[in-house]
Amino acid sequence: MISITEWQKIGVGTTGFGIFFILFGILLYFDSVLLAFGNKHKLKGTSFFLGGVVIVLLRWPLLGMCLETYGFLSLFRGFLPVAFGFLGTAFNIPFLNALFQRLQGTSSMV
Template sequence: MLGIFAFFDSALLAMGNLLFVIGVVLIIGPARAVYFFARPNKIKPTLFFFGGIVLILMKRSFIGFAVESVGILYLFGDFFGTLVQFLRNFPVIGSILRHPMVEPYVNRAAGLDTLPV
């Protein structure tokens, strides 16, 4: 976030990306991290994610951030429903997410309105 607040500073974005990847590996383990990023249905988003990191390292911060964001959305898009359900338990954020005017849009964006059939 600091890299974005500093007008897409490539050094801060690169450090954030490196720490993010290291954090994922430390949390789920090296074998599961490789499996997560190398699944056949996740190859394209993985290429976008790591391609964005390479672009950031090549001092193309804004383009790299955009490419990386697309990869993150497709890689971690399955977790948005879980994240929304988790955030609904917080006092202030939860009341906003449960508001009748906001809830249908949040549910649709997080994929919570889809039927499993």
């Protein structure tokens, strides 16, 4: 019989959890109700991002990456100021704190 070390048991357990959550995420991603709620008002950003992926696959990487970047910024426009504000308060590094406060701006999600 093959003996399994403790590290191998931890690795198998972690891999099992990872596979489970990936499959669960894929299952939730293709739920039509969640897709309708999540992307109804972000159709422009989603189409630019997925169009950029298609353009990259068609061997136009520079144009595709530009489209993907625009789509990404369009999708996460409301979230980025919140993320920069959190990073500015989470880390007490003077240069980064000033940079994140500048990037945060005055826009809010409300």
